[in-house]
Amino acid sequence: MISCLPSIPDPLPIDAAGDVRFRSSSAGPRPPVALRLLNQTRTLSQLKQAHAYILRHGLAHNPAVVAALLRLYSSHRRLDLASAVFSPTVATANTLHWNLMIRANVSNGSPVEALRLYNLLISEGSPSPDKFTFPFAITACSALTHLPKGMELHSLAIKAGFSDDTYVQNALIHLYFTCGSTDYARRVFDRMTMRTVGSWTALVSGLVGLGDLDAAKQAFDEAPDKNVVTWTAMIDGFSKNGRPDEAFELFHSMQAHNVRPNAFTVVALLIACNELGSLHLGRRVHDYARANSELSTNVYVGTALIDMYSKCGSLMDAVKVFDEMPVRSLATWNSMITSMGVHGRGAEAIALFREMERSGLKPDRITLFGVVCACSRAGMVEEACELFKYLVRCYRIEPELEHYKCMAELLGSAIVNGKEDEIVDLVRKLIGVMDDAGVQLMLEACRYHGDVKLEGVVSSCIHEVEISKEGGSSKTQLQQQQQQQKLCFSWEVG
Known part of the structure; x- marks a missing residue:
């Protein structure tokens, strides 16, 4: 936690009452003051500054403050700092803290560590896992496609009395589909007494992942409620499985139902454009993204646009999208380098590679x-x-x-x-x-x-x-x- 202590040139906002100046009672600052301070942070440096204040005033072991710190550090993808805050051996470590750490590791691509924490929680015997612990741990098994561990968690959830919980069941449906156990997935779904939008989305996504588009479309049509994730799963399935025309038909139906597309919907449509080889449709999708600023600046959308323009024959448009992107991921650079190569621009591809290195990104197999x-x-x-x-x-x-x-x-x-x-x-x-x-x-x-x-x-x-x-x-x-x-x-x- 030493990294929290130096002064950081990113001061916290100060409200009219001066609360952030820490005008506490003579008895010292109380947890609500620390929580209010944490809620005002917007950047990592501000969070570290607030954490330093919390450490100085002896509030670092308050359960509510610990939970807030875990959430915030996880949101900044700083699992190292979240792990330093989390203390599984102290009495104040409750089930919420364990759940936050397990979820943070799953969300940030560390499913093995998530399962290690789950195993440690079980071996400690106290606190006990709750209905939120199991979905996070089961999701870690899905990320690893580890069916035996997932089935073990299923049996433990039954013994703990959480097998009828909707979140647990939804996570199990996703697990079994991911591991190719369709019968188990359908059995969990069919036995549900209450199905949410997430339940139907897990079923549709699972069937799409197995390439059974007809069964997925039937489930999609039967779903009483659908959200943007459900619609996108079906559109993505059509796009990636040789049925791009149906992807666009479904997109028009989605708009007719007043469901607002997200970045992944747009990416799925651009994949459909690749399948059709239609530069005209690709430009129409691009125009739609431009009309929605949160889509036009999205790194996934930008990367998909580069890929679409390149595959549809317009390297110039691909370069323009690349140059205008405010944020570029490794996938973005890889897509642009590959596009240069496909169009016979070997020297320019190498120049882009060197520029990518200078940006600090580490190249991979792609x-x-x-x-x-x-x-x-x-x-x-x-x-x-x-x-x-x-x-x-x-x-x-x-x-x-x-x-x-x-x-x-x-x-x-x-x-x-x-x-x-x-x-x-x-x-x-x-x-x-x-x-x-x-x-x-x-x-x-x-x-x-x-x-x-x-x-x-x-x-x-x-x-x-x-x-x-x-x-x-x-x-x-x-x-x-x-x-x-x-x-x-x-x-x-x-």
Whole structure:
């Protein structure tokens, strides 16, 4: 909590009564003052400032204050600070605190930690889990597609008397569909005495996820109440399963029912535009998003627009959307890099990659595939190999078969064009950054393309490397580290 103590140049708002100046009674500040202060925070720095005040005045163990801190730190995606506030061993840690921490970990992509906390709660024996604990823990099982643990939670919920709770049942329906246990999911749904919109949405989404669109549409039509999530689930299902026309028909029906679309509805419609290859429809969806400011600035919508414009043939529009986006995620950068590659702009794809690095984002497997394919389409053999080595070494990215297929296609084309000597040298260097699994994937990629000549080059280089290792001529670990640092540095300053 030391990080809370330094002064932060983001002062808290001060109301007319001066409450935020902490004009407390002589007995000292009370929890309501701390809660009011926390409710006034808008930024992480303000929250840390308020937390420092709470620590100084001995309110850090008040249950209501702890709960508020857990909620707020979780909303800022700072699970490290939330974990520091949470103390499972002290008497003030109640079920609400446990639930908040379990939910925070699920919401922020840490389902394993969520289940660890759940197991710890059960092993402690006190406090007891409640009807909110089980849905959060079951959702963690869904994220991990861990059916045995989910079934264990189902049985414990029955023993605890919560099996008829709607939230527990909705979470179980989602779990069983996610894990492919359709019969169990339908059994839970059919036995429900009271079904909410969430229950019907879980059923529709689950059937869509299994690709059973007709059953999903039947359930959708039978649902007495539908919200934007229900409508979007069905539209998304049609868009992703080869029925884009029906996606737009349903969207028009959604508007007729006065249900306001959200960002995910727009993304689903843009996927339908991709399926139809309709630039005209894509622009109409874009116009709709522009008319709703919260949609036009949404990072998911922006990323989907880049993908749609690129696939429908308008790279210029894709670049314009990218340039106008106030916030870009890694998926946004990957989409733009891939789009450049698809349109044969290899050099521009590499320039975008470097710009992405400077923005502080860490590339992933999709980035690697995007830049390698961009180089492949532009015939940039040496650049592709250098990028491949750089990303594998400096970012510890483990290439998959699709990456090696792209490299095999590029290297094979270069051999056909009479550059065999250059390719042999490049393959030797590539083999140097591959582990045994990577070497096998490279050979498999060569066989996939039926490129006997490239397979022979790769096999020969592998044999040379093995002999070199046996002969003791491999470089020392220090030399390898120095080469890696040099490689990373050359790209950073490039």
